[in-house]
Amino acid sequence: MLNVINYHLLTMPGIAFILIAVLLVFYLVGMYNSFIVLRTRIKEALSGIDVQLKRRADLIPNLVETVKGYAKHEKEVFENVTKARASMMKADTLTEKAEANNAMSGALKSLFAVAEAYPDLKANTNFQDLQRQLEDTEDKVSFSRQFYNSNVLEYNTKIQTVPSNLIAGMFNFKESEFFAATEEEKKKIDVKF
Amino acid sequence: MTIYSQISSNKQKTFFICALFIVLLSGFFYIIGLYYGDANGFLALGLVISSFSSVFSYCFSDKLVLFSVGAVPAKKEIHFNFYTAGENMAIATGIPMPKLYVIPDSAPNAFATGRDPKHAVVCVTEGLLAIMDRGELEGVIAHEMSHIKNYDMLVMTVVSVLVGTVSLVADWIMRSMWWGGGSRDDDNNSGSKNIFTFILLIVALIIAPLTATLIQLAISRRREYLADADAALLTRRPASLASALQKISIYPTGMKSATSATAHLFISNPFKKGKKGDWLTNMFSTHPPIEERIRLLKEM
Secondary structure: OHHHHHHHHOOHHHHHHHHHHHHHHHHHHHHHHHHHHHHHHHHHHHHHHHHHHHHHHHHHHHHHHHHHOOOOOOHHHHHHHHHHHHHHHHOOOHHHHHHHHHHHHHHHHHHHHHHOOOHHHHHOHHHHHHHHHHHHHHHHHHHHHHHHHHHHHHHHHHHHOOOHHHHHHHOOOOOOOOOOOOHHHHHHHHHHO | OOHHHHHHHHHHHHHHHHHHHHHHHHHHHHHHHHHHOOOHHHHHHHHHHHHHHHHHHHHOHHHHHHHHHOOEEOOOOOOHHHHHHHHHHHHHHOOOOOEEEEEOOOOOOEEEEOOOHHHOEEEEEHHHHHHOOHHHHHHHHHHHHHHHHOOHHHHHHHHHHHHHHHHHHHHHHHHHHHOOOOOOOOOOOOOOOOHHHHHHHHHHHHHHHHHHHHHHHHHHHHHHHHHHHHHHHHHOOHHHHHHHHHHHHOOOOOOOOOOOOOHHHEOOOOOOOOOOOOHHHHHOOOOOOHHHHHHHHHHO
16 A cells, blocks of 8 residues: 555656645745744834934933023923923824824924024034934934835735735734824925925 | 836846846857867856955955045044934834945045945045035935945946956957967867857957946946935935935046946946946946936936
């Protein structure tokens, strides 16, 4: 009986069948692993956004102290900035983070506008340095969001296209959400034009 | 064309040019094989010798180039826009931040080198820092880091090894013919030494090195277009890179410290050409014409 099976397996069709089966296994393993890699990259990109948000939040106390030294009475500006910082630290979901970041940008814009009226403050090199660093952190948050989105794009595309969608279905890989523009951000674009 | 379609188009064209190159290479050694009966010896020796110099410069590319152009490390306090552009592009590409250097040359230019993203270097000239605003500088750095991300150093090194092999082998065979021809009785006497294969060989010896070089330059230009498109995708502002290229192109003199070996690494051809040049000049250039690059960026 065993002789018969061996005989059938070792013929050309038999060998071809084994080869195809082996290749299929390699393909499945490779595809599964690539999903894991992409999903892990997304998680890392997400924490990358948090790193930039934290960087932004960390610069604020120094800025507030510097400005207070020259413009003690501008209480509202300080309150807005401090409130924005608090909501940035608390933010959990992607939408909360986006909104907190925008609130911070708005509060900072007001603060820098108010600072225009204090020439001594404007001449302070520490203030100038903080100002350009904070403007830079806005870019950094924006780029980290972009990087996160490009990873989500790659992952979601793979989940939907054939034949990888079959493996995605088998192992229950679900689409991730993009870091989309909030309603506030969309409104701002309308206002410009 | 959109950014995405430009990127795929450039990748496809690179693939086709490389395929053409393989065909050329195979044809060349086939013809040699026709005449001498066995081309393997030539191929192996040519590859080995050509590899030595290219692989050496590939592995130490970052140190070699810096040494030859007199570069100085960039500092965040002094070169804020350059340094933060490097940081931000590292965030956007996901590759580690490269080492940043500044070259004391007044002609505006930039280059990137390094065998892989972990050993990458980006250099700019003082001249570039002087005339670019923050957005344009970001575009230039994005272009350079796209080269790093696309492993263009590796691509060009591999191509250069193959071109070197063709040139070396063609050279040896021509010399051996000049100095009294190949031995009458080879141990591998399966080649057919008749007038037809002889003529074929001569034609191949003359055409192959030239064609190989042209293909190498075509690949170099294609990778430049790809780096432009990738930079546009990273910054989401192709107009900034277009404006940066525009500023670089109107600068009158070339760079003092570039050599022909390092020319292909720069964002803009460091040897200034006065006018746009006809199709023949462009075929022999490592970089596409700047007007064309600017036009494509503006279309995105």
